[in-house]
Amino acid sequence: MQDADERLLRAVMALLTAKGITSAEEIAERVRVTDAASPGQGARMVARAWRDPGYRALMLQDGTRAAEALGIPMRGAPPLGVLENTPEVHHLVVCTLCSCYPRAVLGYPPFWFKSAAYRARAVRDPRGLLAEFGTHLPESVRVRVVDSTADYRWMVLPLRPAGTDEWDEERLAAIVREGDMIGVTQVAP
Amino acid sequence: MLAAGARVRVRDDWPETRGPCHVRTPHYLRGRTGVVVRHLGDFPNPEDLAFARPAERRPLYHVRFEQEPIWREGHAGDEVQVEIFGHWLEEA
Numbered sequence: 001m002q003d004a005d006e007r008l009l010r011a012v013m014a015l016l017t018a019k020g021i022t023s024a025e026e027i028a029e030r031v032r033v034t035d036a037a038s039p040g041q042g043a044r045m046v047a048r049a050w051r052d053p054g055y056r057a058l059m060l061q062d063g064t065r066a067a068e069a070l071g072i073p074m075r076g077a078p079p080l081g082v083l084e085n086t087p088e089v090h091h092l093v094v095c096t097l098c099s100c101y102p103r104a105v106l107g108y109p110p111f112w113f114k115s116a117a118y119r120a121r122a123v124r125d126p127r128g129l130l131a132e133f134g135t136h137l138p139e140s141v142r143v144r145v146v147d148s149t150a151d152y153r154w155m156v157l158p159l160r161p162a163g164t165d166e167w168d169e170e171r172l173a174a175i176v177r178e179g180d181m182i183g184v185t186q187v188a189p
Numbered sequence: 190m191l192a193a194g195a196r197v198r199v200r201d202d203w204p205e206t207r208g209p210c211h212v213r214t215p216h217y218l219r220g221r222t223g224v225v226v227r228h229l230g231d232f233p234n235p236e237d238l239a240f241a242r243p244a245e246r247r248p249l250y251h252v253r254f255e256q257e258p259i260w261r262e263g264h265a266g267d268e269v270q271v272e273i274f275g276h277w278l279e280e281a
Contacts, residue, residue, distance in 0.1 A: 079230070096215050123217065123269055124260050143267040145256065150213045150249055150272035151232040 033073045038107040041072050042155055043176035045082075045105065047169045050160045059157065060084055067105055077104040077153070083146055084157045085183070090141050091156045092130065092183035094122035095148045102153035106178055113182070123147060133184040146183075155181045161189040191250060191275065195225045198281040199252075199273060211239030214277045222281045223254035229272060248275040 016022045045066060049056035059066035063080030074080070080102055083091040095101065099114040112118050121129045126143045130136070137143065146154050158180040164172060179185035191197065201220030204210045213235045229251055233244035249272055256267040 081229075096217075097213060123215075123256075125263070126256070126267065127264055139264070143256070143264065144253075145267075145269045147215060147269060147271045149215060150235065150274065152229060152249075152272055 030076075034103075036073070037103055037105070039176075039178035039181065040173070041067070041070075041107075042102070042105040042178070042181045043173040044070055044169075045072075046157055046176045046181065047172035049157055050164075050172055051169055056157070063102075063105075063155065072105060074104055079152050080105060081152045081154045082157050083144075083154055083183075085159045085186075087159070088140075088142060090130075090137055090143050090183065090186075091154075092122060092126050092143060092145045093148065093154045093156060094119055094145060096120070096123055097147075097149050100148040100153055102155045104153075105155055106181060110178060110182075130184065133179065135185055156183040157181075158183075158187045161187050164189055190228060190248060191225045191278065193225055193227050196222060196281040197225055197250075197252060197278040198222045200277050200279060202277075211236055214273055215271065217259055218254065218271060218273070221254055221259060223252045225278075226251040226253050226270060232274075234274065234276075249273070250275060250278065252278070 013024070013027060017024060045059060048070065049059045055066065055069070058069065059082050063082040064074050064077070066082070067074050067080060083093070085091055096119045099109060101109040101113060103109075118129070123145055126145050127137065130143070148154050158176065160172075161175070175189055176187055177185065180187045199214060199218045199221050203219065204212060227250070229249045231246040232249050234247045235244075237244035251270055252273050253268050253270045256269050257263040257265055259269070
């Protein structure tokens with residue numbers, strides 16, 4: 001079976017190259033970019049934004065440019081939007097229509113992100129869903145579910161935990177998990 | 190062009206009942222009223238793109254809705270914010 005997959009892959013790549021649609025170099029470059037994408041990239045952006053107000057402003061205004069400013073390849077990726085959590089508003093990202101995900105900065109989505117259960121419940125019962133992830137928000141915090149239905153990809157800029165004022169960027173980035181940037185969890189120091 | 194703060198209603202339309210189509214407007218919002226947050230840019234109309242037809246660029250908006258009235262359950266004040274193309278929105 002693996003041999004058949006491999007033969008099919010080679011045949012499709014040869015056809016794409018022969019027709020001038022892409023090149024072996026371009027395919028290799030895309031594979032490299034895709035493999036490099038991981039939640040660690042988004043975490044670096046979050047850590048920078050927590051320490052640098054100018055970067056935070058750029059990130060909220062234009063996520064794509066903010067990612068590029070940290071050397072994250074965004075060419076060919078859909079525009080990235082960033083949603084800032086505050087003490088008043090908590091964002092939760094879902095794609096009810098399919099599985100849109102900011103792969104350039106978060107990598108492959110966790111398995112549950114594409115599940116029918118997550119997609120249905122995130123919009124209908126967000127607080128119940130959050131509680132199952134261990135996230136219990138006070139009544140006073142507004143939950144804003146962001147359903148990516150079209151051309152943007154969304155990530156959350158989570159709240160910086162208390163007691164991390166003296167931390168450097170690397171140490172901050174290490175505590176930011178993928179769920180914090182989807183909005184199912186909050187950053188724990 | 191719709192301005193930020195404009196009250197809008199999502200068209201109560203169900204093209205999927207008329208034949209094959211591709212719609213990026215979630216069913217749970219058809220006929221619902223919300224508020225424009227901002228214009229996100231102009232993007233090729235996915236309803237044509239999906240069928241490899243020439244696709245005109247259409248304005249895409251971020252629109253915010255109260256969560257509770259949609260499902261008649263939930264927590265007052267909670268919201269859902271969704272990308273919706275301009276041709277699915279009418280002034281409310």
